[in-house]
Amino acid sequence: xxxxxxxxxxxxxxxxxxxxxxxxxxxxxxxxxxxxxxxxxxxxxxxxxxxxxxxxxxxxxxxxxxxxxxxxxxxxxxxxxxxxxxxxxxxxxxxxxxxxxxxxxxxxxxxxxxxxxxxxxxxxxxxxxxxxxxxxxxxxxxxxxxxxxxxxxxxxxxxxxxxxxxxxxxxxxxxxxxxxxxxxxxxxxxxxxxxxxxxxxxxxxxxxxxxxxxxxxxxxxxxxxxxxxxxxxxxxxxxxxxxxxxxxxxxxxxxxxxxxxxxxxxxxxxxxxxxxxxxxxxxxxxxxxxxxxxxxxxxxxxxxxxxxxxxxxxxxxxxxxxxxxxxxx
Amino acid sequence: xxxxxxxxxxxxxxxxxxxxxxxxxxxxxxxxxxxxxxxxxxxxxxxxxxxxxxxxxxxxxxxxxxxxxxxxxxxxxxxxxxxxxxxxxxxxxxxxxxxxxxxxxxxxxxxxxxxxxxxxxxxxxxxxxxxxxxxxxxxxxxxxxxxxxxxxxxxxxxxxxxxxxxxxxxxxxxxxxxxxxxxxxxxxxxxxxxxxxxxxxxxxxxxxxxxxxxxxxxxxxxxxxxxxxxxxxxxxxxxxxxxxxxxxxxxxxxxxxxxxxxxxxxxxxxxxxxxxxxxxxxxxxxxxxxxxxxxxxxxxxxxxxxxxxxxxxxxxxxxxxxxxxxxxxxxx
Ligand SMILES: [Zn+2]
Numbered sequence: 001x002x003x004x005x006x007x008x009x010x011x012x013x014x015x016x017x018x019x020x021x022x023x024x025x026x027x028x029x030x031x032x033x034x035x036x037x038x039x040x041x042x043x044x045x046x047x048x049x050x051x052x053x054x055x056x057x058x059x060x061x062x063x064x065x066x067x068x069x070x071x072x073x074x075x076x077x078x079x080x081x082x083x084x085x086x087x088x089x090x091x092x093x094x095x096x097x098x099x100x101x102x103x104x105x106x107x108x109x110x111x112x113x114x115x116x117x118x119x120x121x122x123x124x125x126x127x128x129x130x131x132x133x134x135x136x137x138x139x140x141x142x143x144x145x146x147x148x149x150x151x152x153x154x155x156x157x158x159x160x161x162x163x164x165x166x167x168x169x170x171x172x173x174x175x176x177x178x179x180x181x182x183x184x185x186x187x188x189x190x191x192x193x194x195x196x197x198x199x200x201x202x203x204x205x206x207x208x209x210x211x212x213x214x215x216x217x218x219x220x221x222x223x224x225x226x227x228x229x230x231x232x233x234x235x236x237x238x239x240x241x242x243x244x245x246x247x248x249x250x251x252x253x254x255x256x257x258x259x260x261x262x263x264x265x266x267x268x269x270x271x272x273x274x275x276x277x278x279x280x281x282x283x284x285x286x287x288x289x290x291x292x293x294x295x296x297x298x299x300x301x302x303x304x305x306x307x308x309x310x311x312x313x314x315x316x317x318x319x320x321x322x323x324x325x326x327x328x329x
Numbered sequence: 330x331x332x333x334x335x336x337x338x339x340x341x342x343x344x345x346x347x348x349x350x351x352x353x354x355x356x357x358x359x360x361x362x363x364x365x366x367x368x369x370x371x372x373x374x375x376x377x378x379x380x381x382x383x384x385x386x387x388x389x390x391x392x393x394x395x396x397x398x399x400x401x402x403x404x405x406x407x408x409x410x411x412x413x414x415x416x417x418x419x420x421x422x423x424x425x426x427x428x429x430x431x432x433x434x435x436x437x438x439x440x441x442x443x444x445x446x447x448x449x450x451x452x453x454x455x456x457x458x459x460x461x462x463x464x465x466x467x468x469x470x471x472x473x474x475x476x477x478x479x480x481x482x483x484x485x486x487x488x489x490x491x492x493x494x495x496x497x498x499x500x501x502x503x504x505x506x507x508x509x510x511x512x513x514x515x516x517x518x519x520x521x522x523x524x525x526x527x528x529x530x531x532x533x534x535x536x537x538x539x540x541x542x543x544x545x546x547x548x549x550x551x552x553x554x555x556x557x558x559x560x561x562x563x564x565x566x567x568x569x570x571x572x573x574x575x576x577x578x579x580x581x582x583x584x585x586x587x588x589x590x591x592x593x594x595x596x597x598x599x600x601x602x603x604x605x606x607x608x609x610x611x612x613x614x615x616x617x618x619x620x621x622x623x624x625x626x627x628x629x630x631x632x633x634x635x636x637x638x639x640x641x642x643x644x645x646x647x648x649x650x651x652x653x654x655x656x657x658x659x660x661x
Contacts, residue, residue: 026354031357176487249647249649282330
């Protein structure tokens with residue numbers, strides 16, 4: 001380990017994540033209800049990676065997920081009585097898979113009537129019936145269908161052709177045709193292509209170079225050229241790099257130090273960058289990134305599904321990504 | 330949360346803040362309870378519409394309420410309305426979301442709602458398309474304001490491309506080229522504007538409005554300016570790579586290599602100069618080595634290798650990348 005003075009404050013982060021549900025007298029808690037399902041997925045996955053899956057009650061969590069089922073639209077909302085959306089549906093499926101509780105949903109119904117019905121003639125997916133399109137939603141669909149065991153129902157060529165049309169000359173991908181390359185969209189497109197065994201659509205050297213150039217002198221990675229570094233962008237680059245086996249192309253010691261420096265050493269949690277307010281989103285992506293970087297004591301993360309690797313492996317879904325070897329100290 | 334500074338609060342301060350927020354919280358919870366209850370009853374009244382306005386003004390991320398608002402319009406307010414009042418309603422919503430975007434420029438749901446409004450504006454009045462034209466034309470002004478506030482906001486750039494591609498009276502694409510020139514001249518490191526420029530040119534070439542070879546020569550001049558202004562700025566170098574593309578034009582490739590070598594003499598430690606030289610010399614080998622023979626190819630290869638070794642010292646975080654390229658070159 002480099003001469004970094006900081007360490008990962010696992011106990012503090014576990015306590016922070018556990019405390020998130022105790023803020024019901026806080027305005028912010030209610031103002032973020034539209035993200036609740038995602039937040040639970042982020043919190044649960046971060047806990048799993050830190051080896052503290054049991055810190056949140058399994059039954060309570062599964063009950064919450066099921067209470068967000070929107071029977072009319074067919075799909076999960078972010079919160080009870082919120083509309084179904086592909087983002088929340090993906091998080092719900094990921095949570096259920098992590099808790100080995102996928103038998104609670106009608107898999108075929110979710111796959112066919114919900115997810116596949118959102119595919120547009122162009123091949124991209126919409127987030128819901130209102131029709132916003134984004135390659136993020138293509139990833140959500142591919143990821144969910146794969147976890148549901150229904151990938152064979154998908155028109156792969158049509159799905160891939162839209163992603164291909166979003167590729168830019170820098171090797172990266174945007175959120176729709178014509179859009180600028182963005183690290184988050186690079187992650188979703190590369191991970192979707194990995195699930196579909198279509199990484200031949202990626203210019204590995206050019207994209208690897210673009211991703212490596214995201215690292216800034218302070219060790220953090222940005223999401224686009226000439227922008228600031230950020231823990232979440234660092235993760236999106238890292239996951240794509242591990243899928244392309246290019247993690248050695250950046251300075252991992254410096255990146256580990258950057259992520260650690262964004263921790264709140266007192267209250268727990270990780271922020272977008274040092275000195276900022278923590279949130280569960282950056283806490284999750286910070287810890288997930290550290291796992292890929294081989295940080296000692298963490299559980300392996302699967303960068304394709306962004307879930308614990310052993311779960312994906314047990315389902316027979318592991319793709320050929322490579323993380324850095326787990327460090328001893 | 331992005332960019333919010335952390336402040337250490339004492340338990341007393343937190344308790345005091347929560348106390349202060351009590352009434353706000355109570356109001357918000359009763360508003361959301363009310364709106365959710367009405368939505369369940371498929372209440373498409375004007376009263377409920379106004380309620381969604383209040384909730385969304387407090388919380389523009391509440392996507393379910395945006396959905397409900399659109400349903401109230403589609404299934405309620407629009408049903409008995411004249412095209413004129415539909416136009417008024419949608420124009421009001423466009424104004425409301427302009428305000429919302431000023432405060433929350435990166436909220437996806439607001440941008441989405443705007444698209445929906447725009448797409449539902451009736452043609453009129455009468456047989457004309459004036460309402461539609463007026464609303465779509467106004468969008469460009471709005472998105473320009475958004476890009477003045479944050480020239481890298483990708484939501485705004487995506488929206489801009491969407492408006493330009495779908496407005497009833499298309500603007501000549503050359504106007505968009507002029508817009509990106511303005512943006513780039515204001516700030517050379519605005520990669521979003523360079524990106525947009527690459528898309529506009531591609532379209533102008535495909536439609537035969539501009540001559541590709543001529544534009545590329547002009548653009549190489551512009552980008553050279555940017556490279557000389559700040560040789561460490563990635564934006565110009567990336568755009569330069571796009572202009573060169575796969576490097577089929579040997580003459581351009583060689584003259585650009587010479588130009589970069591000149592810049593390197595002034596800036597001997599410029600990583601981007603060296604990195605680009607490696608890239609372009611590799612393209613020269615890949616596309617043209619049959620023309621100039623084995624000896625010169627060997628020379629180019631060894632130049633690339635020594636540049637890559639130099640890069641390993643100049644840019645240590647990425648030294649393994651440079652080494653991997655050395656290994657690839659040695660294998661050929
Ligand atoms: Zn972030």
